Amino acid sequence: MKIGILCYPTYGGSGIVATELGMSLANKGYEVHFISSALPARLDITNPNIFFHKVNLQTYPLFQYQPYDIALSSMIYRIVNLYKLDLLHAHYAIPYAYAAFTAKQMLKEEGKDVPLVTTLHGTDITLVGQHPSYKHAVEFSINQSDTITSVSESLKKDTLQLFHIKKEIEVITNFIDNTEFENKTYCQRNQFAKPDQKILIHVSNLRPVKRVEEVLEIFKNVQKKINCMLIIIGEGPDMEKVNQFLEEQPHLINKIRLLGKVNDLYKILQLSDVFLLPSEQESFGLAALEAMAAETPVISSNAGGIPEVNIQGETGYLAEIGNVEAMSNYTIKLLSDDVLLAQMKKNAKEQAMRFDLKNILPLYEKMYEHTLATFKQPALH
Helix, strand or coil: CEEEEECCCCCCHHHHHHHHHHHHHHHCCCEEEEEECCCCCCCCCCCCCEEEEECCCCCCCCCCCCCHHHHHHHHHHHHHHHHCCCEEEEECHHHHHHHHHHHHHHHHCCCCCCCEEEEECCHHHHCHHHCCCCHHHHHHHHHCCCEEEECCHHHHHHHHHHCCCCCCEEECCCCECHHHHCCCCCCCHHHCCCCCCEEEEEECCCCHHHCHHHHHHHHHHHCCCCCEEEEEECCCCCHHHHHHHHHHCHHHHHHEEEEECCCCHHHHHCCCCEEEECCCCCCCCHHHHHHHHCCCCEEEECCCCHHHHCCECCCEEEECCCCHHHHHHHHHHHHCCHHHHHHHHHHHHHHHHHCEHHHHHHHHHHHHHHHHHHHHCCCCC
16 A cells, blocks of 8 residues: 655654654555655654655745645645555645645546545644634545544544534544663663652643643642652743743752753653643643653643543543642652552553554554545445
């Protein structure tokens, strides 16, 4: 099977899942073509079954905003024609499913067609999709897809509430490749903390929805009771809030490490005792799952799909969005009890194994096969 994957090239959840899915399919012998504005961050281009096609934009002074969607549609059309793709998989409704629909219309003019799978990841539904400028286009592109999948039950529910969707949405959750955590040469814990200190960690793109200021407040509360360090990994607009916090709390400067973007995140997650995720919205909670795969319990909000990943009292604790006091108390409770912490670390890993790649990849393969079989059936008159 020849599969075209349309995705963002960034470290965000949708880009990571699309890239890992494509590489896993390539390892099984599928021919996988990535179409994006840049080489996806984690893509191993040395795999002989992986192809990358960059969407190039010609800059014209006439346009205030360069027409990326048109260039994307044209590239999809060209790649389907050149490589005879069997199926397109768009990760994100806008612009990928929308551009794929346009490409399909161009192909139909030549008597050709190809099925389109669209996977909904989150902000294409809950944020971008709700803006009046995009809502109808998002709804249209979802309904024009031959198969629709969602990364969580929560996101499926949101999609059905916010849009008029005419087709069934199949939930295929995000996943983790637990082998990434095996046979690693890990960092030494003393690089980040003293022997008697616990390590709290937060990983995100530091956008407002991640509520990094609450991460800082939780740490501020916890460190009064527990000797601990805070590691923040990532870059984004709310880094200024972190800097402001340090200016206002200079006595905590030596207890907070800012690492920016880190390529081998697992090495540091494995050293940590608690992962903090007080997000306002998470369609699934991939960052929490990665932490669990490194045997790190999670203290989180109950936003979106997080409760489907982080199980209350088993793999960590959940609190209402914005309830810093509850999240602080849960963290103190967990770090004060070494037996409880050890058990939750074990539970976290077991939960991560349920979302292992080997369990989720066959669901994607089955979905592709069903999509192709249904697509090729003659229409009933």
